[in-house]
Amino acid sequence: MxxxxxxxxxxxxxxxxxxxxxxNETNYYYVYGRNHLFKVxxxxxxxxxxxxxxxxxxxxxxxxxxxxxxxxxxTDIYIYAQGWDVKASGATLxxxxxxxxxxxxSQHQNSIVSQIPFKYEGHDGIIKAVYNRFEQLNGLYEDxxxxxTDKSVITVVYSGVNAALYSRFKPTFDEFLSKFQFVxxxxxxxxxxLEEDKKLRPNARSYPIRENKGQ
Numbered sequence: 001m002x003x004x005x006x007x008x009x010x011x012x013x014x015x016x017x018x019x020x021x022x023x024n025e026t027n028y029y030y031v032y033g034r035n036h037l038f039k040v041x042x043x044x045x046x047x048x049x050x051x052x053x054x055x056x057x058x059x060x061x062x063x064x065x066x067x068x069x070x071x072x073x074x075t076d077i078y079i080y081a082q083g084w085d086v087k088a089s090g091a092t093l094x095x096x097x098x099x100x101x102x103x104x105x106s107q108h109q110n111s112i113v114s115q116i117p118f119k120y121e122g123h124d125g126i127i128k129a130v131y132n133r134f135e136q137l138n139g140l141y142e143d144x145x146x147x148x149t150d151k152s153v154i155t156v157v158y159s160g161v162n163a164a165l166y167s168r169f170k171p172t173f174d175e176f177l178s179k180f181q182f183v184x185x186x187x188x189x190x191x192x193x194l195e196e197d198k199k200l201r202p203n204a205r206s207y208p209i210r211e212n213k214g215q
Contacts, residue, residue, distance in 0.1 A: 036149060037143065037152035037182075046063060052074060052075075059081070060082075062078060073212065080156075081151070081180070084155070093130070100146075113132055130148075139161070140161060141160045144156070
């Protein structure tokens with residue numbers, strides 16, 4: 001599976017409403033660590049595959065419902081989002097992207113990396129956003145948007161195993177990005193928001209996930 005890992009062991013959690021009868025607009029997920037909290041929504045006719053996400057050590061991983069995919073597999077087209085509290089160790093966004101790019105190229109020979117014009121129109125707290133597209137000659141397309149905050153780097157990744165699948169669901173990824181919301185980097189504020197969310201959505205659950213990046 002084409003999921004990139006950063007050389008850190010971190011604790012990341014997420015909370016979502018487990019009641020499947022809720023409308024999509026209320027089916028949101030809080031992804032959080034000590035110094036980051038952001039919010040993402042499940043795309044229409046997509047699911048957050050908890051089992052698959054946990055198997056690779058990430059918080060949220062979305063793919064189309066199987067009836068939508070038809071002859072494709074969940075790992076052929078997916079979106080995932082993750083936060084890294086890397087800036088406490090002095091790491092910069094540029095270093096993060098450089099290592100991420102080097103890792104992709106080492107895993108996928110004859111690949112091309114290009115930067116896509118992108119302006120984040122979300123809430124305050126994002127210092128910088130960089131949109132890179134990774135293309136491999138055998139057809140793999142992977143878009144990675146890097147969000148820099150004062151204490152963390154957040155990645156939102158869209159991957160398609162071929163050009164047809166990538167193009168088919170690209171509007172879904174664009175909408176996913178438009179709904180992405182960075183919320184806070186303050187631990188006290190994060191705890192308060194999650195506590196309030198638990199009261200509003202009693203079915204919401206939280207999962208601790210340890211990522212061993214560098215696998």
